[in-house]
Amino acid sequence: MLYGNDGLDELGILGGINEVIATTEMSGRINAAPLGIIRDGESLYVRLFLGTHTYENVLTNGWFVANISHDAWLFAETAIEDLEAEYFTRREELPVLKEAEAWGLFKCETFATDIIIAKVELVKGEVLRRDFRACNRGANLVIEAAVAATRYLALRTDSYFEELMKMQRIIDRCGGPREREAMDRLMDRIDRFTHVR
Numbered sequence: 591m592l593y594g595n596d597g598l599d600e601l602g603i604l605g606g607i608n609e610v611i612a613t614t615e616m617s618g619r620i621n622a623a624p625l626g627i628i629r630d631g632e633s634l635y636v637r638l639f640l641g642t643h644t645y646e647n648v649l650t651n652g653w654f655v656a657n658i659s660h661d662a663w664l665f666a667e668t669a670i671e672d673l674e675a676e677y678f679t680r681r682e683e684l685p686v687l688k689e690a691e692a693w694g695l696f697k698c699e700t701f702a703t704d705i706i707i708a709k710v711e712l713v714k715g716e717v718l719r720r721d722f723r724a725c726n727r728g729a730n731l732v733i734e735a736a737v738a739a740t741r742y743l744a745l746r747t748d749s750y751f752e753e754l755m756k757m758q759r760i761i762d763r764c765g766g767p768r769e770r771e772a773m774d775r776l777m778d779r780i781d782r783f784t785h786v787r
């Protein structure tokens with residue numbers, strides 16, 4: 591077990607924005623959603639936007655678990671859908687994604703506004719398995735597409751939709767089956783949302 595901010599490097603949380611999947615909990619229900627942890631030297635921040643479960647849960651409980659994973663499919667899925675209970679396990683009683691390569695419990699000091707910018711601190715964490723693979727442009731773009739999809743659904747700006755169409759072409763060419771499926775699922779949801787507009 592790693593304790594305190596000394597464990598950040600070991601968990602792979604380095605300078606810049608670290609995209610993780612945050613698990614939080616409310617009334618026994620586990621929520622998972624992508625979240626960026628911004629690291630600037632030894633300072634760590636998160637920016638949480640109003641209107642999400644993650645915002646509510648972090649504001650109420652003052653913590654989240656960062657799941658470290660490079661599974662782009664999980665980022666796309668958790669960005670716009672809830673995950674079934676079978677995707678989660680418990681480590682030290684905390685909600686953790688079964689597929690996480692490492693996890694870290696972060697405590698945050700928050701106050702309610704439209705957007706929370708919270709200073710966060712690593713309490714403890716654990717490396718579960720070390721996994722490596724070649725870079726895949728399709729996988730990287732699925733994560734980018736998940737960001738564009740959440741913005742498109744929130745703001746309905748056409749430029750995000752155009753970006754998504756471009757990204758889909760590259761994902762089809764460079765991604766594997768899992769990346770292509772993740773992108774198809776994102777686009778299906780966007781279609782469904784657009785039709786109920």
Ligand SMILES: Cc1cc2nc3c(=O)[nH]c(=O)nc-3n(C[C@H](O)[C@H](O)[C@H](O)COP(=O)(O)O)c2cc1C
Nearest residue numbers: 609623624625626637638639642643644669736737
């Ligand atoms: C890669 C990625 C990074 C994201 N980072 C953040 C973030 O730092 N803060 C935030 O509020 N939302 C972020 N989002 C958007 C949320 O994940 C999205 O609004 C999600 O639907 C919230 O789900 P929830 O209601 O289950 O919490 C990010 C999305 C993606 C795909």
